[in-house]
Amino acid sequence: MLAWMVEEKNIDPHVPVWDKTERKDDSLSSNDFHWNPEASEYRCPAGNPLRSEWRTFTQKRSQVTKANTIIYRSSQTDCATCLLKAKCCPSTPNRKIVRSIHEAACDVARRIAKTPEYLVSHCERKKVEMLFAHLKRIMKLDRLRLRGLTGATDEFTLAATVQNLRRMVRLLPQGPPLTG
Structure with a gap:
């Protein structure tokens, strides 16, 4: 009996x-704050x-x-005496960060x-997404017409085959015309 090792x-x-952390005004963004896990x-x-709760409750809250x-909110008393208040939270009494x-x-x-691997996969993803966009726009595969999982599989396989044949015609060299 063979024992298969499953590698995780x-x-x-x-x-x-x-990244939606940058602010429109010149105040500090949430990236300027240090997260302590x-x-x-x-x-x-x-x-x-800046804490999610500043006091203990009898019933635990999520x-x-x-x-x-x-x-996560800062203490209003800390912000009132802080030298960076004008740059951190100019229009509110204390700072709030949503995580x-x-x-x-x-x-x-x-x-x-x-990482450099991400840049490679980014380019590869663009190629794949262009094929799906071509299927939807040019070949009008915006919805599947056959019902069920097998019908959808058959329809998508047929559309992908047509797409591959169209690409193959462009890539194969054209020979001289046949005279007969």
Whole structure:
């Protein structure tokens, strides 16, 4: 009897992450704040904490909003005496940072986006997406007409075959015309 060893492999997310942290005015963005995962809090450039809860409740609260985010707020007294208040939160009494519960995965994707392998996969993704766009626009495969999984598989396979034949005609050399 053969024993199969299953090697666990991680799949790296080669997807772009939209960075919406930069602010329109000249104030500090959330990238200027330091995230401390052990304490589950942000630290402002002046060293003051931003926490999701400042007091303990008798019933534990999840702190997760409907948008799957956690809101971290600074203390109003810390912000009132801070020298960076005009640059940090000029129009509000204290600073607020919204952090997604999936931010750790976003950090991994941001780190991967800086690698040379990401640039290669970015170019390859464009090629694949262009083929799907061609199927949808030129070949009018904007919806499947056959029902069920097998019908959808057959229809998509036929469309991909037609697409490959069209590409093959362009790539193959054309010989001299036949005279007969």
